[in-house]
Amino acid sequence: MIGEMRGAIFDLDGVIVDTAKYHYLAWRRLATQLGFDFTPADNERLKGVSRMRSLEILLEVGGRSFDPATCRTLAARKNSWYVEYIRAMDAREILPGASEYIGLLRKAGVKTALASASKNAPTILERLGISGLFDAVVDGTQVTNSKPDPEAFLLAASAMGVPPRDCVVFEDAEAGVEAARRAGMGIVGIGRPESLKDADLVAASLGQLRALLPWARCPAGR
Numbered sequence: 001m002i003g004e005m006r007g008a009i010f011d012l013d014g015v016i017v018d019t020a021k022y023h024y025l026a027w028r029r030l031a032t033q034l035g036f037d038f039t040p041a042d043n044e045r046l047k048g049v050s051r052m053r054s055l056e057i058l059l060e061v062g063g064r065s066f067d068p069a070t071c072r073t074l075a076a077r078k079n080s081w082y083v084e085y086i087r088a089m090d091a092r093e094i095l096p097g098a099s100e101y102i103g104l105l106r107k108a109g110v111k112t113a114l115a116s117a118s119k120n121a122p123t124i125l126e127r128l129g130i131s132g133l134f135d136a137v138v139d140g141t142q143v144t145n146s147k148p149d150p151e152a153f154l155l156a157a158s159a160m161g162v163p164p165r166d167c168v169v170f171e172d173a174e175a176g177v178e179a180a181r182r183a184g185m186g187i188v189g190i191g192r193p194e195s196l197k198d199a200d201l202v203a204a205s206l207g208q209l210r211a212l213l214p215w216a217r218c219p220a221g222r
């Protein structure tokens with residue numbers, strides 16, 4: 001259940017920006033090099049999942065397996081392509097209404113944090129020019145256990161100084177929804193209700209949540 005919100009924690013990929021398309025291009029390029037197809041449907045399984053786990057899923061799709069050192073090389077190769085794509089991004093790629101919604105929450109006195117499984121999150125925030133929208137940033141370099149483990153969200157709550165029960169997570173991936181549930185936080189799913197069944201509320205985008213701003217205000221005295 002969503003109660004009052006004193007802290008808002010945002011996933012990055014799929015909530016603030018659509019980087020899934022760049023992840024897909026880079027993973028597909030690797031699959032092609034390895035001699036198999038990787039479809040957009042396969043790519044759905046990578047959302048919210050760490051880089052190494054994504055590689056495992058990709059290799060499973062292609063029926064291939066490699067020793068750990070080769071896996072690290074393959075993941076690094078994919079990442080160098082991905083970084084080429086994201087270096088070309090700018091503020092025009094922020095999803096409609098996302099920065100405005102986060103800005104409105106901040107005006108209402110809600111603390112904000114970013115919690116992403118991506119090790120590239122700081123580069124993306126910098127490219128989009130929105131680092132200043134967050135009181136705390138937790139990225140893939142700071143967590144040992146990636147989503148669906150609640151570690152990233154718990155770290156974000158603690159960095160904001162807000163108890164987990166007063167935090168709401170905004171997530172587009174099933175793994176992230178499960179992580180938020182395990183962290184004991186409210187969950188707003190961003191995307192299609194069919195794929196976000198465990199969320200307390202689902203909206204197509206952050207922009208569509210603006211009408212709910214009054215709900216974000218904290219009762220006086222807390």
Ligand code: G6P
Pocket residue numbers: 013023046047048049050051054079116117118119120121140173
């Ligand atoms: C996000 C994306 C995943 C991606 C992960 C790691 O959670 O949704 O698709 O695999 O970040 O990203 P990275 O930039 O560290 O490879």
Ligand code: MG
Pocket residue numbers: 011012013014015047048171172173176
């Ligand atoms: Mg995401």
